[in-house]
Amino acid sequence: MKKNIAVLKGDGIGPEVTDQALKALKAIEEVYGHEFTYTEALIGAIAIDVTGNPFPEETFKTCQASDAILFGAIGHPKYDNDPNAPVRPEQGLLAMRKSLGLFANIRPINTYKILANSSPLRADLVDGVDFVVFRELTGGIYFGQKGRSEDRNIAFDNCSYSKEEITRISKLAFEAAQKRNKRVTLVDKANVLATSRLWREVVKEFAKNYPDVTLDFMFVDNAAMKIIQNPKFFDVVLTENMFGDILTDEASVITGSLGMLPSASVGSKTALYEPIHGSYPEAAGKNIANPNGAILSAAMLLETSFGLSEEASLIRKAVEECLNQGIVTSDIQKDSKFTTTQIGDKVAELIKTKKKELLAV
Numbered sequence: 001m002k003k004n005i006a007v008l009k010g011d012g013i014g015p016e017v018t019d020q021a022l023k024a025l026k027a028i029e030e031v032y033g034h035e036f037t038y039t040e041a042l043i044g045a046i047a048i049d050v051t052g053n054p055f056p057e058e059t060f061k062t063c064q065a066s067d068a069i070l071f072g073a074i075g076h077p078k079y080d081n082d083p084n085a086p087v088r089p090e091q092g093l094l095a096m097r098k099s100l101g102l103f104a105n106i107r108p109i110n111t112y113k114i115l116a117n118s119s120p121l122r123a124d125l126v127d128g129v130d131f132v133v134f135r136e137l138t139g140g141i142y143f144g145q146k147g148r149s150e151d152r153n154i155a156f157d158n159c160s161y162s163k164e165e166i167t168r169i170s171k172l173a174f175e176a177a178q179k180r181n182k183r184v185t186l187v188d189k190a191n192v193l194a195t196s197r198l199w200r201e202v203v204k205e206f207a208k209n210y211p212d213v214t215l216d217f218m219f220v221d222n223a224a225m226k227i228i229q230n231p232k233f234f235d236v237v238l239t240e241n242m243f244g245d246i247l248t249d250e251a252s253v254i255t256g257s258l259g260m261l262p263s264a265s266v267g268s269k270t271a272l273y274e275p276i277h278g279s280y281p282e283a284a285g286k287n288i289a290n291p292n293g294a295i296l297s298a299a300m301l302l303e304t305s306f307g308l309s310e311e312a313s314l315i316r317k318a319v320e321e322c323l324n325q326g327i328v329t330s331d332i333q334k335d336s337k338f339t340t341t342q343i344g345d346k347v348a349e350l351i352k353t354k355k356k357e358l359l360a361v
């Protein structure tokens with residue numbers, strides 16, 4: 001199979017972890033005889049440095065011309081520590097999501113037996129956790145009008161949602177539930193927010209199209225608690241942009257580390273794959289970041305955009321085998337000395353040399 005992949009490494013640990021995902025993709029090319037072309041483009045703080053724009057037009061065109069997009073992370077302390085910066089890396093990320101129509105961010109949360117003791121939760125709570133969050137990605141408070149009063153004493157962020165925005169992601173969530181345990185939990189704050197009440201109204205009506213799927217509702221504060229208390233309760237979580245952002249960072253530590261979680265951002269035209277973490281600036285250039293979220297994002301890319309399920313499975317099994325062999329970064333095991341590049345090399349080597357054994361498990 002011949003495909004074009006846009007590669008947006010971004011800032012901080014973005015380039016380091018994306019490079020490990022690329023090693024896995026190149027190993028897959030070699031083993032299966034696929035031909036992937038990789039076109040790099042700028043985004044985030046690095047794009048501001050070079051062009052003045054966190055999401056340059058050229059990057060947009062590269063994304064549009066590709067069959068799928070692999071993304072690292074953006075963000076730099078020089079902007080985090082300057083609340084009045086006129087241009088920010090995060091604006092590039094939001095502009096990319098909006099302009100490419102990436103309205104649904106799919107974040108699977110599964111645990112690995114071997115990592116049970118890396119989780120801050122008890123092993124019996126963690127073992128067997130398997131749920132997926134459908135986070136709305138191009139609406140809500142992150143995209144609403146923002147501002148300050150004339151005297152600058154008041155600031156506001158507007159949150160709005162349309163029926164259409166809610167329906168299109170609901171469709172994906174209910175379809176996913178049909179292939180899983182047939183339960184959708186809508187997480188909102190409908191006891192307070194008008195937007196949440198619209199979500200409830202629309203999703204309740206929409207659910208009638210899926211009589212085989214059970215729909216329940218949970219307030220976001222309760223959901224934040226339940227994710228820790230009883231994470232196995234969840235199957236498909238459907239939620240708006242900011243709630244999904246926060247709850248998935250929380251959920252990630254069930255698995256052992258924020259560095260473990262991949263994601264797919266899908267829309268009607270194209271799709272983008274990224275680890276759910278940020279640019280982790282404290283670790284940039286130190287070769288210590290966990291690249292598994294990025295590598296597993298490459299697996300999601302192969303499966304979702306290219307329909308290559310076996311290849312995706314091989315990447316996932318290679319990651320799991322690496323974990324089983326204790327080849328992990330220090331976020332997973334405190335005294336571990338394995339580096340980001342060593343994990344990437346090991347995953348690629350396993351893909352190239354152990355296909356049969358790994359796929360048989």
Ligand SMILES: NC(=O)C1=CN([C@@H]2O[C@H](COP(=O)(O)OP(=O)(O)OC[C@H]3O[C@@H](n4cnc5c(N)ncnc54)[C@H](O)[C@@H]3O)[C@@H](O)[C@H]2O)C=CC1
Binds near residue numbers: 080277
């Ligand atoms: N999608 C994106 O590009 C995102 C960008 N950001 C940006 O990233 C910058 C840093 O933000 P933070 O809040 O510190 O979030 P972060 O996700 O970069 O890091 C938070 C903490 O999670 C852990 N962590 C994250 N990724 C890891 C990895 N691969 N391996 C091991 N440990 C890992 C570290 O303990 C780190 O201190 C900011 O500029 C922020 O705006 C934040 C979240 C998402």
Ligand SMILES: CC(C)CC(=O)C(=O)O
Binds near residue numbers: 090093142245276
């Ligand atoms: C700039 C933020 C919205 C990025 C983030 O935290 C995320 O997408 O998970």
Ligand SMILES: [Mg+2]
Binds near residue numbers: 245
């Ligand atoms: Mg986030």
